Amino acid sequence: MAVPAAASVRDANRYRPPQVSGLADLLDRQVRERSSARALVVSSERVQLSYRALAALADDVAARLDGAGLRRGDAVGLICANTAEFVVGLLGAARAGMVVAPLDPALPEPQLAARLAGLGARAVLFDTAVSGAVVLPVPAWPLRVDVSRAGTATVVLETSACGVPHVTAASAELSERDALVLFTAGTTARAKMVPLTHANVAASVQNICAAYELGPGDATVAVMPFFHGHGLFAALLASLASGGCVLLPERGRFSAGTFWDDMRAAGATWFTAVPAIHEILLDRSEREHPGPRAPQLKFVRSCSAPLNTATQRALERTFGAPLLSAYGMTESSHQATSEPLPQRGALRQGSVGRPTGVAVRVTDGNGRPCPAGVEGEVWVQGPTVARGYLADGEESARTFVGGWLRTGDLGTLDGDGYLSLTGRLKNxxxxxxxxxxxxxxxxxxxxxxxxxxxxxxxxxxxxxxxxxxxxxxxxxxxxxxxxxxxxxxxxxxxxxxxxxxxxxxxxxxxxxxxxxxxxxxxxxxxx
Missing domain, CATH: 3.30.300.30 (ANL, C-terminal domain)
Known part of the structure; x- marks a missing residue:
């Protein structure tokens, strides 16, 4: 059974997602129409950065990268936690035409070096607060954003002439159309490199904003790391594209001890996390949830791993908001399906919702669509799906078939197009x-x-x-x-x-x- 993208866009006239073409123009509409509105809340003092200030910082980084000898389409690494440095580095490199590869700052230096070398990055930007002094096979430039309590900010970026020649590594397959390279989970040897174009990014952001009707009145706290698709697309990019606000926790990492204070400081209307974090918040809720003083949430989102039904219902009772399960993967620019907002559809027990801007089908061992309710492999097709893996034609041929992404997940589709996951083929x-x-x-x-x-x-x-x-x-x-x-x-x-x-x-x-x-x-x- 296959469910087309159109089936997930009921009541489309009620909401229009933001119009962006990729990372480079993500802020442009907000700068034109709402330049003084807050985009980020940063530092331990929870200082507000406006869209105007954020765009100015990104433009400053773009100019410095241009002056360092980098060219459009070059790959640039980014090693930061969920900090202002990450956001400014990402958007600045994108505005300069670079292809950004976010990396987990907790990875050991040899693994960081191996990933950068395999990609063929020409330079890497890093936040000294989380990475310290790094020794890597490419020029490593420390990036710092200084923010005053008044909300003014400056960039400190120490670049040098980029003397690293272009190499015949995976970056040879990149072009100006590409925005990101994300690494799938796994060891250094097995982690695959997923190139995502600006068009992939734009479609993903638009689909997420449409699914949850995100707009200028929304705010969230960055719980998930930005070097993975969950935090990057759902929390950061969708919020900025829709004119919302993102609070970046102190030191750029989730802390259960400060979470509800952060939520109140942001005036949060929603947040997204993996089930493990939801479980932590639930276990600590008796002593830490602020009750009537908690912000009024439109919804809570769960993704990246299965959430059992009992926990979901307990979270809804505790948080006083619907908990919506979503499903996606790096190769589909994060989200592929989601449970709808209550006013837009029914919630189905055990479901991860309907397709959001893509087509989904469940297939048998021969790639043929299964009838409703019959288990098979989940396949996804649409504008968010990557073209393949970098420097891995064999794995690309196995995973990307005729425009469809073979997810490796097992599931069923019901008669209304709701997807339920039942496991992983390899598990x-x-x-x-x-x-x-x-x-x-x-x-x-x-x-x-x-x-x-x-x-x-x-x-x-x-x-x-x-x-x-x-x-x-x-x-x-x-x-x-x-x-x-x-x-x-x-x-x-x-x-x-x-x-x-x-x-x-x-x-x-x-x-x-x-x-x-x-x-x-x-x-x-x-x-």
Whole structure:
């Protein structure tokens, strides 16, 4: 079954998304029409930066990059946390015609160097507050934004003549049409480079703004890191394109201890996060949620990993706002589907919503559309989908087929076009021929009283090939033990799905993106 993009645009006459062509003109309309409106709230003093001030800083960076000998279409790395330096560096490089590659500042220096070399970046901008002195294979230029309490700001960017020659690396495949190169999750050797054009960026931002009707009256707190698509597209770019405001937490990182103070300071109307962060906020809500003093939220968004239904409903009761699940990936410029705002459609239990500006279909093993309700691989097609991977023709040919992105995710579409995810093809556990979705077992475990988190993995077995293993984190004081958890599993799972091995652990490993680190789980617990 396939659902066209048009099916997700009901009531389109009620809202018009911002008109942008990419990163370079993202601020232009706001500068023309609302130049003094706040764009960012930054620093520990929570100083407001206007659209006029932000555009001036970006133009300053663009001029300095032009003067350093960089050319349009050159790749430039960006190593910053969620700081003013990231935003100014990103938009400044884009306005100069560069292709920006955001990198996780927490990566070890050898990994940063390997990614920059593989890309063929000609220079890298970095924030000394998070990266310190870096030694990299390309010119590394420290970037600092000084902001006064009055809201005036200046850029300090130490560039030098760019003497690095153009190299025959992945950047040879880039052009002025490209805006970003994002790295998929994985090790340095396996992380794939995804080129996204300005047209991809514009379509993604427009789709996100339309899905949530974001406008100048909206504000959010940057919870997710900007070096991944979730934080970059959903929180930062969509907010700026729609004329909203983004508060950047102190030191550029999410802090549960200051989150609600940040939300009040921003006058936030929404926020987006991964389920792990939602769980943290929920667990701390009894002592930290401000109750009637909390800002009135239009909605809360969850993406990048499955959110179990019990947690979703508990969050809605606590936050007093609908929690909307969304689905996307780097190769689709982040969002592909989302649950609609309550006034625009019904919420479906276990669903990640309808397509937002793209076409989605569920296919069988031969690439043929499945009927409604039948499980298959999720494919996505539309203006947000990347053209392939840089310097990896073999993987591109496997993943991008006839204009469609093969996501590797398993799911079903119902008769109204709502997508439900059931797992990952590569994660399936094969227990004597029975195919088991670890995500499904995790969802059941999460519903067990006393269980805070769960990770399910394959345990090698000489008889069945694989057995089901699980690691669970138990909430403090709830007293849920191994016997009680297994009893709950036997009551809610098929016999072959019940974990053969169950370990109660203090914490589970997560990736920088905020998703469960399944490789680390497998290495730690499957032996």
């Amino acid at each position: 399936l556990i094969n227990r004597g021929g029975e195919k088991i979705s670890p995500e499904h077992v995790e969802d059941i475990l999460a519903g067990c009283p006393g269980v805070a988190e769960a990770a399910v993995f394959a345990v090698p077995d000489a008889v069945f090939g694989q057995r089901v293993g699980a690691a669970v984190v138990v909430r403090d004081g709830d007293g849920a033990g191994r016997a009680e958890i297994l009893r709950y599993c036997r009551d809610h799972l098929a016999p072959f799905e019940v974990p053969d091995r169950l370990e109660v652990v203090t914490a589970l490993p997560y990736t920088a993106k905020g998703g469960l680190d399944r490789k680390a789980v497998q290495a730690r617990y499957a032996r």
